[in-house]
Amino acid sequence: GNSVTQMEGPVTLSEEAFLTINCTYTATGYPSLFWYVQYPGEGLQLLLKATKADDKGSNKGFEATYRKETTSFHLEKGSVQVSDSAVYFCALLQGGSEKLVFGKGTKLTVNP
Amino acid sequence: GAGVSQSPSNKVTEKGKDVELRCDPISGHTALYWYRQSLGQGLEFLIYFQGNSAPDKSGLPSDRFSAERTGGSVSTLTIQRTQQEDSAVYLCASSPMGQQNTEAFFGQGTRLTVV
Numbered sequence: 001g002n003s004v005t006q007m008e009g010p011v012t013l014s015e016e017a018f019l020t021i022n023c024t025y026t027a028t029g030y031p032s033l034f035w036y037v038q039y040p041g042e043g044l045q046l047l048l049k050a051t052k053a054d055d056k057g058s059n060k061g062f063e064a065t066y067r068k069e070t071t072s073f074h075l076e077k078g079s080v081q082v083s084d085s086a087v088y089f090c091a092l093l094q095g096g097s098e099k100l101v102f103g104k105g106t107k108l109t110v111n112p
Numbered sequence: 113g114a115g116v117s118q119s120p121s122n123k124v125t126e127k128g129k130d131v132e133l134r135c136d137p138i139s140g141h142t143a144l145y146w147y148r149q150s151l152g153q154g155l156e157f158l159i160y161f162q163g164n165s166a167p168d169k170s171g172l173p174s175d176r177f178s179a180e181r182t183g184g185s186v187s188t189l190t191i192q193r194t195q196q197e198d199s200a201v202y203l204c205a206s207s208p209m210g211q212q213n214t215e216a217f218f219g220q221g222t223r224l225t226v227v
Binding site for chain 1: 115116143145147154155156157160162168170171203205210211212215216217218219220221
C-alpha cells in the first residue's frame with residue numbers, strides 16, 4: 001500500500017538556520033505530494049504541493065522538489081524564523097483517490 | 113466566511129458511551145473528509161463524502177464508527193460504545209471539488225478522551 005516516511009524529530013534550530021525535513025514515499029503510479037503545517041492551536045494548513053516529477057512546490061520561503069528517482073519530497077528552508085515553529089506533515093494523494101496518506105509529522109522548534 | 117468548524121472542541125466521555133462529533137464545512141464545498149490523529153497511528157483517513165455520491169467508508173476502523181452528511185452540508189461522526197483506543201483528535205476537512213484539483217481545508221479538530 002501507499003505510505004509516507006518522514007523524519008520524526010523533534011527538530012530544534014536557532015533562528016536563521018537552514019532546515020531540511022526528509023520525506024520519502026511508497027506509491028504506485030504518480031501521486032501528488034504535499035507538505036501540511038500545523039501551528040500551535042491551529043488546524044492543518046496546506047504549505048505546498050507538487051503534482052508531478054521534478055515539480056517544485058514553494059510557499060513562505062519553504063521549498064520541496066518531487067524526486068521520482070529517489071521517491072522523495074524533502075522540505076527545505078534557507079533561514080527559519082521563530083514563527084516557523086510548528087508540526088510539519090508530508091502527505092501523498094494517489095491519482096484517482098481522495099484519501100491523503102500522511103507521515104507521522106515532525107515537530108520543529110525554532111529558538112531566537 | 114469562516115473556515116471549517118468542528119464541535120465540540122473537547123469531549124471527555126466514559127468508556128461504553130456513544131459520542132457525536134459535528135463538522136460544519138465551508139459553504140459550497142462538495143467534498144468532506146474525516147481524519148483521526150492519534151499518538152500511535154498519526155493521521156488516518158476515516159471517511160469521504162462527495163456530493164450525493166455514496167461515501168467512501170473504507171477508513172472506518174470498526175462498525176462502531178459511522179458518519180452521515182445531511183443536506184450535503186453538516187456532517188456528524190458517531191462513535192458507539194467508545195473504547196479507550198478511540199481517544200484521539202478527530203479532524204474534519206472540506207474541499208470545493210475534491211483534492212485532485214482543489215485544496216482541502218481542515219478544521220481545528222475535536223479532541224476526544226475516553227476514560
